[in-house]
Amino acid sequence: MPEHVATSDRTRLVREPQRAVYDRELIYKILDEGFVCHVGFTADGQTFVIPTMYARVGDALYFHGSAASRMLRGVSTGLNVCITVTLADGLVLARSVFNHSMNYRSAVALGNATIVDEAKEKLDALRAFTEKIMPGRWNDARQPNEKELRATSILRLPLTEISAKVRTGGVEDDAEDYALPVWAGVVPLRLVADAPLRDERCDPALPTPAYAADFRSREG
Amino acid sequence: MPEHVATSDRTRLVREPQRAVYDRELIYKILDEGFVCHVGFTADGQTFVIPTMYARVGDALYFHGSAASRMLRGVSTGLNVCITVTLADGLVLARSVFNHSMNYRSAVALGNATIVDEAKEKLDALRAFTEKIMPGRWNDARQPNEKELRATSILRLPLTEISAKVRTGGVEDDAEDYALPVWAGVVPLRLVADAPLRDERCDPALPTPAYAADFRSREG
Numbered sequence: 001m002p003e004h005v006a007t008s009d010r011t012r013l014v015r016e017p018q019r020a021v022y023d024r025e026l027i028y029k030i031l032d033e034g035f036v037c038h039v040g041f042t043a044d045g046q047t048f049v050i051p052t053m054y055a056r057v058g059d060a061l062y063f064h065g066s067a068a069s070r071m072l073r074g075v076s077t078g079l080n081v082c083i084t085v086t087l088a089d090g091l092v093l094a095r096s097v098f099n100h101s102m103n104y105r106s107a108v109a110l111g112n113a114t115i116v117d118e119a120k121e122k123l124d125a126l127r128a129f130t131e132k133i134m135p136g137r138w139n140d141a142r143q144p145n146e147k148e149l150r151a152t153s154i155l156r157l158p159l160t161e162i163s164a165k166v167r168t169g170g171v172e173d174d175a176e177d178y179a180l181p182v183w184a185g186v187v188p189l190r191l192v193a194d195a196p197l198r199d200e201r202c203d204p205a206l207p208t209p210a211y212a213a214d215f216r217s218r219e220g
Numbered sequence: 221m222p223e224h225v226a227t228s229d230r231t232r233l234v235r236e237p238q239r240a241v242y243d244r245e246l247i248y249k250i251l252d253e254g255f256v257c258h259v260g261f262t263a264d265g266q267t268f269v270i271p272t273m274y275a276r277v278g279d280a281l282y283f284h285g286s287a288a289s290r291m292l293r294g295v296s297t298g299l300n301v302c303i304t305v306t307l308a309d310g311l312v313l314a315r316s317v318f319n320h321s322m323n324y325r326s327a328v329a330l331g332n333a334t335i336v337d338e339a340k341e342k343l344d345a346l347r348a349f350t351e352k353i354m355p356g357r358w359n360d361a362r363q364p365n366e367k368e369l370r371a372t373s374i375l376r377l378p379l380t381e382i383s384a385k386v387r388t389g390g391v392e393d394d395a396e397d398y399a400l401p402v403w404a405g406v407v408p409l410r411l412v413a414d415a416p417l418r419d420e421r422c423d424p425a426l427p428t429p430a431y432a433a434d435f436r437s438r439e440g
Contacts, residue, residue, distance in 0.1 A: 040260035040269035049260035184419040
């Protein structure tokens, strides 16, 4: 049985409720596939949205705070944030412009983010950032020393108030539009990687690791 | 001469100022390449970040309001928003985990968004949404009728307070780490399209248009 997340007025979808997902497992799958999130917060009366890297560890989402020093002001009591992860899956070309759409999966987490002070938890979060994208990289690379750990700002958001919105499938046209001689269909989208570019100072004798050579996407 | 955008306390980059871009032409290039933006706004004391489609027309950014009925409350006086567009260009694998990074281009626009009431302006915005991704689609598909136009919520944000942040190039390691026997380099990322999937109710005699068959990315 999928665990359904309790909805609140803030996470319940008003628009297009048929696209709503409140199944925790499905929401986590979206969070685990993406690696760039958009963090929204308000400072001095202005809303900011900043992209940063993140990883889920259990029922918490960890994200880099260094990208946004603004968000760290007064964060000891917790900073109200909205974190959104969006995966673009396809362009939906209907016969009418009005019914054009996009296939996508988008997860949203609301709550108070707090700074991670504990070295072990910070290290676990950094490992998760690395390993979710490039499994094996953590052990290959030089791991953070104490000074680097101190210089790294990581924030934690408990995944309590979460939801997702998903559109999949094909074209949906108005009944009378199906007779139009207009090509209709879906153009699938995918994030892929090209061949890795070796750093010029990297010994040519070092083999390219599989996680870099074969990286495509979380789906690929 | 590139036109430099005047910085404000709100758009000036505090962290990693060497990655800041205040050249309007470069910022517009980022906005024109992406097609999903993240709109941040605050309602009832909570910040929300919602993905939606958008297009730039001249010095304004138009975006779909239908994705977020919440943001339309009280919007007649303008809704304070932050709109961010992020393009992921590559994963940077340094010899140390601490120096791992990402190549990306991210544009941010701050300001007050207002609802577009005028039919002609709304139509122009919808055309821009379509044509920026699939040039030629607007004339192929059935264009919006009056009823559809009324049912469409479009918001306009003047592009006055804008900035961008860009990381390009290769690995940057600490001097002493270059001696480590660790593979280092960049894995380039790209959004691509797979072969279009024709709608099952689409006449097989209708040729697949070039904008769908050859769609890759704005760069590709």
